[in-house]
Amino acid sequence: MQNPYLPYPVRIDEIVTETEDKNLKTFKLVFLNPADEEKFYYKAGQFAELSVAGKGEIPIGIASSPTEKGYIMFTVNKVGLVTTHLHSMKEGDVIGIRGPLGNSYPWDILQGKNIVIIGGGFAFTTLRSSIVYMLDPVMRPKFKDIHVIYGARSPEMLLYRDELAGWENSSDINMHITVDATDDPDWKYNTGFVPTITEQKALPGNAETYAIICGPPIMIKFTQPVLDKLDYAHDHIIMSLEMRMKCGIGMCGRCNIGKEFVCKDGPVFTLAQLDKMPKEF
Amino acid sequence: MNLGYTMKVVRIDKKNWVGDIENLSRSYRLFGPVKDDNFHRFEELDKDKLPDLDYFNTRLSPKSIVYPQSETMFEYCLDERKKDHHVMKEASKDYSQRAVIGIRPCDAAAFLLVKRNFDTPECKDPYWVKAYEATTFVGLACNNPHSACFCTTAGCGPFHEDGLDILLIDAGNHYFAKIITSKGENLLKAAGWDTKVDAGKEIESMKQNAETGITSFIATNKLKDKITADLFDAPFWEDMAFACINCGTCTYACPTCWCFDIQDEVHGCSGTRMRNWDSCMYPLFTLHGSGYNPRNTGMQRVRQRFMHKLKYYVDKYDNGIQCVGCGRCVSLCPVNIDIRKICNTMNSYEK
Ligand SMILES: Cc1cc2nc3c(=O)[nH]c(=O)nc-3n(C[C@H](O)[C@H](O)[C@H](O)COP(=O)(O)OP(=O)(O)OC[C@H]3O[C@@H](n4cnc5c(N)ncnc54)[C@H](O)[C@@H]3O)c2cc1C
Ligand code: SF4
Ligand code: SF4
Ligand code: FES
Numbered sequence: 328m329q330n331p332y333l334p335y336p337v338r339i340d341e342i343v344t345e346t347e348d349k350n351l352k353t354f355k356l357v358f359l360n361p362a363d364e365e366k367f368y369y370k371a372g373q374f375a376e377l378s379v380a381g382k383g384e385i386p387i388g389i390a391s392s393p394t395e396k397g398y399i400m401f402t403v404n405k406v407g408l409v410t411t412h413l414h415s416m417k418e419g420d421v422i423g424i425r426g427p428l429g430n431s432y433p434w435d436i437l438q439g440k441n442i443v444i445i446g447g448g449f450a451f452t453t454l455r456s457s458i459v460y461m462l463d464p465v466m467r468p469k470f471k472d473i474h475v476i477y478g479a480r481s482p483e484m485l486l487y488r489d490e491l492a493g494w495e496n497s498s499d500i501n502m503h504i505t506v507d508a509t510d511d512p513d514w515k516y517n518t519g520f521v522p523t524i525t526e527q528k529a530l531p532g533n534a535e536t537y538a539i540i541c542g543p544p545i546m547i548k549f550t551q552p553v554l555d556k557l558d559y560a561h562d563h564i565i566m567s568l569e570m571r572m573k574c575g576i577g578m579c580g581r582c583n584i585g586k587e588f589v590c591k592d593g594p595v596f597t598l599a600q601l602d603k604m605p606k607e608f
Numbered sequence: 609m610n611l612g613y614t615m616k617v618v619r620i621d622k623k624n625w626v627g628d629i630e631n632l633s634r635s636y637r638l639f640g641p642v643k644d645d646n647f648h649r650f651e652e653l654d655k656d657k658l659p660d661l662d663y664f665n666t667r668l669s670p671k672s673i674v675y676p677q678s679e680t681m682f683e684y685c686l687d688e689r690k691k692d693h694h695v696m697k698e699a700s701k702d703y704s705q706r707a708v709i710g711i712r713p714c715d716a717a718a719f720l721l722v723k724r725n726f727d728t729p730e731c732k733d734p735y736w737v738k739a740y741e742a743t744t745f746v747g748l749a750c751n752n753p754h755s756a757c758f759c760t761t762a763g764c765g766p767f768h769e770d771g772l773d774i775l776l777i778d779a780g781n782h783y784f785a786k787i788i789t790s791k792g793e794n795l796l797k798a799a800g801w802d803t804k805v806d807a808g809k810e811i812e813s814m815k816q817n818a819e820t821g822i823t824s825f826i827a828t829n830k831l832k833d834k835i836t837a838d839l840f841d842a843p844f845w846e847d848m849a850f851a852c853i854n855c856g857t858c859t860y861a862c863p864t865c866w867c868f869d870i871q872d873e874v875h876g877c878s879g880t881r882m883r884n885w886d887s888c889m890y891p892l893f894t895l896h897g898s899g900y901n902p903r904n905t906g907m908q909r910v911r912q913r914f915m916h917k918l919k920y921y922v923d924k925y926d927n928g929i930q931c932v933g934c935g936r937c938v939s940l941c942p943v944n945i946d947i948r949k950i951c952n953t954m955n956s957y958e959k
Binding site: 328329330331332333334336359378379380381382383384406407410420421422423544569570571573574576577578579580581582583585586591603604605607608 | 681682684686693694695696698725726728731732733734737738836837840841866867868869870871872874879881886888893894895896897898900902903908912915916919920921923924
């Protein structure tokens with residue numbers, strides 16, 4: 328019997344500090360046993376448990392795309408026990424990863440459609456995975472227009488800034504980067520909250536258009552009415568939820584909303600599914 | 609595996625009981641109820657220790673025989689000079705065959721309810737599944753049920769057989785042993801029990817007698833058709849939960865509660881990853897790292913417990929409620945919160 332709790336050992340290959348407050352770091356991990364990489368076959372939107380021996384495990388969205396080979400990437404916000412310890416680790420240190428876990432975004436359904444990605448703060452991780460995946464030369468023809476609305480408090484708090492700049496210059500994708508406020512006179516992009524920019528820039532809702540939203544609760548709360556106004560059907564609005572997790576495989580019982588386990592039945596749900604669930608998240 | 613034919617019954621003379629248990633202890637790790645001050649609890653029986661079958665039921669359920677309150681999952685070394693440092697290694701475990709003697713039918717049936725969580729087509733919890741498969745369940749029928757027992761309306765009963773491999777029935781100076789599965793048949797051989805008898809009628813009348821001794825009931829027939837959101841938003845939760853002190857006694861004592869936590873423990877340069885029972889009654893159960901907690905109030909946690917047992921479980925598995933009617937939480941709750949009352953309220957609730 329395979330032990331689903333046993334992490335694959337990985338080495339920290341590279342650490343990048345993403346934001347000026349140094350609270351977000353991206354970790355590039357390489358499998359110690361190359362055969363494990365093949366077993367870790369994932370899709371954009373899934374997550375994994377990062378395992379730090381002596382400290383514990385944390386669920387973190389996979390920020391790399393399945394089209395990027397040779398490593399797996401995660402971006403971690405420093406909040407508590409395990410994340411703080413991770414932030415103090417060095418390149419070459421050994422940790423573990425367990426997964427992939429949960430459901431991805433529904434790529435079968437999304438093919439052939441317009442995709443509007445709406446992200447805020449550090450929840451942009453699996454959205455980065457999705458963008459890189461869709462922009463892969465083999466994948467790009469399978470999608471219609473791709474729009475990305477991504478906001479952070481200030482320019483220094485945006486993740487993956489070099490990549491964002493590259494995407495801005497690409498004709499394959501329409502970027503709408505925004506910050507809450509900035510005193511930088513050279514800021515070339517939008518200012519304003521994500522819901523406002525969504526109202527101005529998002530495609531109107533129709534059968535051919537899906538929105539994927541990931542962000543802090545407050546952003547989701549104010550974006551939802553905007554999408555309603557833009558005529559998005561609730562089964563065309565896709566969200567990824569966060570709950571405290573331990574096992575990540577539907578066994579330990581803590582991440583339920585109603586009868587669904589967010590780790591196993593989610594974390595990706597359509598708004599139509601969430602409408603039917605108890606409001607306890 | 610259930611034996612398809614008319615069940616075999618053997619008679620076990622109590623005079624030979626000590627020797628029979630000794631026989632069993634040669635091929636099984638044995639577990640059974642033992643007296644501990646004023647209460648009984650299940651524990652592994654040392655050589656020459658007998659299960660004390662003169663008991664009503666244990667305070668804690670026997671779930672720990674398969675699912676210990678605390679168990680080691682992995683071990684690791686933190687010394688960077690050593691090979692494989694920081695790499696998790698499976699902890700060694702004893703999954704040799706074991707038997708529990710004298711488990712009550714409700715507690716054995718509870719394992720089947722929990723199995724739906726730990727043993728699924730997509731994913732199996734190896735610790736639970738291996739321990740469960742290694743165990744032979746020898747039940748003891750309840751001739752004299754307790755006033756808090758409501759098993760007969762919780763999908764179970766004092767002579768209930770599902771989840772058992774053998775059912776023992778105390779008939780004075782002997783036991784009848786009803787052989788239910790092939791696992792039970794194997795245990796029978798190891799014990800040397802071979803006096804076949806035709807006791808069907810006698811057992812049936814004892815069973816009916818026991819069932820009439822159950823005086824407490826719940827109604828569950830309408831739970832399935834209720835709308836989850838209606839029950840979730842029902843006005844009665846504040847009242848129901850008012851007295852709860854979130855002590856967690858109910859979930860720890862419960863044979864069907866399975867929630868756990870995973871924690872690392874470090875001793876010098878080595879460490880273990882442990883799993884420990886946890887409870888939805890505790891605020892930490894759902895607290896996010898950011899400080900946000902979707903179940904911040906005691907009411908929300910009490911509601912989770914009953915909604916899980918009586919609605920979410922019902923909807924998820926379409927196989928009844930997540931409760932076998934053992935009555936432990938009713939007897940042990942320090943503020944008298946009563947699942948029977950809450951179940952009936954939920955069952956009859958109309959928005
Ligand atoms: C599906 C999913 C994807 C996530 N993706 C990311 C990501 O890409 N980047 C990122 O920085 N954070 C992400 N998080 C949140 C991240 O898991 C928590 O911030 C992290 O677990 C906090 O751990 P800690 O030990 O530092 O905090 P502590 O507060 O010390 O937490 C102790 C333990 O509680 C659990 N826990 C605490 N908060 C959370 C939480 N919000 N969600 C789940 N478990 C929690 C963990 O098991 C943790 O080890 C994600 C959460 C989920 C559920
Ligand atoms: S009632 Fe609570 S502790 Fe028991 S299984 Fe359900 S969620 Fe877990
Ligand atoms: S035993 Fe009673 S008081 Fe304690 S958590 Fe359970 S319901 Fe609340
Ligand atoms: S994290 Fe354990 S059930 Fe979801």
